[in-house]
Amino acid sequence: MSAEEAVDNYRRLVAVCHKVCDRALESVALNALGNKLDQPGRYEEAAAAYRGAAAIHEERDEERLLTTVLNDLGIALCTAGRITEAAEVHEREIELARASGDRHKEAEALERLATTLRCGRRRLEALEARVRAVGIYREQKDTWCESRALEDRGLRVRDAPRADRTKAGYTWVLANLPPNDAVGQEGRILIALMVMHARAGHVIAAFWSWASLTKTMWGLLDEGENQVPEQCFHTLMQLGKASLYGVHPVQALIALRDRLRRPTT
Structure with a gap:
């Protein structure tokens, strides 16, 4: 049958299920109706x-099914341009995953929240959500998702090209940062991102990492952590010392000369 006929049938099924008080089948019909309506012009x-x-699903305490529907709802709201509502839906999804103890689903929900926030040009909040997801993947040792x-x-x-070198540099920066610094794991990831983006010449991406790190530090200062700037500066100093350790000036100059002589397109 055509899409319009399918939508009409699902609407009738929803009405019948509601009339006979079959809430379980009504939720299935509503979800199927949403899938059929999930097309340009009908996102609302x-x-x-x-x-x-x-x-x-919330009424029946079906958390697993509720999480799945919230994901679809958030995507539909985001596509319809209702970014604030979509972000609230994804935050609810994150709360459910955290309450159930499923860290991997929490990280996936954080990624969806980051994508939604980025669509709404809320770049700083999107970066924070993405970094939290990266931190969870690191805890879970899920290198592919990270x-x-x-x-x-x-x-x-x-x-x-040179993806292995980039990943090795990112891992090296994290390994050479002190594990118990004031900014925590998310701050350490932001520092690693800032260093690697700056090294690759991605100035705007490095700026957003720096802005998010600064916001994190100000938040800790508001909470009364007066030693945060000093500890963060000490962290960066240690990173600088680690980056200079074992560097041979003559070899570095030879490598620079070879790079300058390399033909470019």
Whole structure:
């Protein structure tokens, strides 16, 4: 049948299920209706159907199904241009994943939140959400998902020229930062991103990492952590010393000469 006929049938099914009080089947029908309406020009209707399904899942304490519907609802709202509502839906999804103890799903929800925030040009908040996802993937030792999240952040660590060198440099920076510094794991990841983006010449990406790190430091200062600037400066000094350790000036000058002599296109 055509898409319009399918939509009409699903609407009738929703009405019948509501009339006979079959809430479980009604939620399935609403979700299927949302999937059929998830097309250009009908995202508002799709969001309304997903909201109905989410309400039923919440009423029946079906957290796993609720998480799935919230994902679809957030994407539909984002596509419809309702960024604030979409971000709230993804934040609710993050809360559910955190409450259930599923760290991997929490990280995936954080990535979806970051994508939504970026669509709304809320770049700083998007970066913070993405960095939190990277931190969770590092805790879980999920290197593939961590590389994917870093790739979304603009760091070429997969399927790109010299990707291995970029990933090795990023890992090296994290390894040479003190593990118990004031800025925490997210701050350490931001420093590593800032260093690697600056090294690659991505000035704008490095600026956003620096801005997010500065915001984190100010937040800690507001909480009464007066030693934060000194400890962060000490962290950067240690990174600088580590980067200079073992460098031979003559070899560095020879490498610079060879790079300048290399033909360019």
